[in-house]
Amino acid sequence: MAASSRGAREAKRRIQQMEAKRELRRDQESRRKRDNLIAAGAGTAAVVLAVVLQLTAFAGNPTEDEFAAMEAGLTSPSASPAPSATPSAQATNGPNIPAADTAAGKVFTGEMTLNGNALGLEIDGTKAPQAAAVLKTLADEGSYNGSACHRLTTGETFSLLQCGGATAAADPGYTWGPLENTPADNTYPAGTIAIARSQDNAYGNGKQFFVVYKDTVIPADSAGGYTVVGKVTSGLEAVTNIASAGIAPGSNATDGAPAQPVTIDSFSLK
Structure with a gap:
């Protein structure tokens, strides 16, 4: 009987040890899943923040202080740049904008x-008659000759050189629309020439344009995408070389003035 009792106690002890080990494994698995969810949530938040900063910077060209404020917390909706105008508020082009039928x-x-x-x-x-008419007219007038390419982005999927003005400021006397030939998938292949515009405004196009030097994704805003007016057929490596020099000190790491100042010596179309 004594031997039988000891065997029973030993068997019970082993069962208790096995149950304890199972409970420990269950607890470890639960903690692992929880930690994975937290890590995934943090990663998603970082991606969302990066996209929001990127898009806000692209549409509004914030100052260093504004970018730092956004990066610190995207504080509140009221701190975000307001649309310059809704599409319906500027549904016609001014008399200084060439007619689309000329192109x-x-x-x-x-x-x-x-x-x-x-x-x-x-x-x-x-594909983009209004945009083509604007670029052809400005080229014929020599408007771009001597102007600057003031902005460079060097993100892995956000790579462009923005040209046509000394600063990011738009010319309020030269705005037009509508949007034309915007990519359905928000992808702008390398070599794309597209028109820069103000945020959330289909009639916020101006004189500035951007050249994409690496395949770029720009999610549409409430007005849509960006008008693709043409492409670079040769010499795109010149823009790639500008990008390889990086961003000027004092700018955001991947979005700001080119470290190598860029001037449009000439711009002609026929």
Whole structure:
């Protein structure tokens, strides 16, 4: 009986040890799943923050202080840049904007020279007649000659050089719309030439444009995407070389003035 009792006690002890080990494994598995969820949530939050900062910077070109404030907390909706105008508020173009039919059905070719490096251009009035009419008129007037490319982005999927003005400020006397030929998937392939505009405003296009040097994704805002007016047909490596020099000190790490100042020596279309 004594031996039998000891065997029973030993068997019970082993069962208790096995149950304890199972409970420990269950607890460890539960903690692992919880930690994975927390890590995934933090990663998602970081991605959302990066996208919001990127888009706000692209649309509004904030100052260093504004960017720092956004990065610190995106404090409140009232601190976000307000749309300059709704599409319905500026549903017509002014008398200084060329008519779309001057470029409709036409494809223009030409050249833009940046810091002595020539880029071949194709501007497509069959897909974006209003934008093509604007670029053709401004090129003929020499408006771009001597102007700056003031902004460079070097994100892995946000890579462009913005040109046509000395600063990010738009010309309030030269705004137009509507949006044309915006990509359904929000993807702008390398070589794309598209029109910069103010945030959430389909009639907030102006004189500035951007050249994409690496495939870029720009999610649409409430007005839509950005008008694709043409492409670089040769010499895109000149923009890539500008990007390789990086961003000027004092700017955001991936979005700011080019470290190598960029000037449009000439811009012509025929």
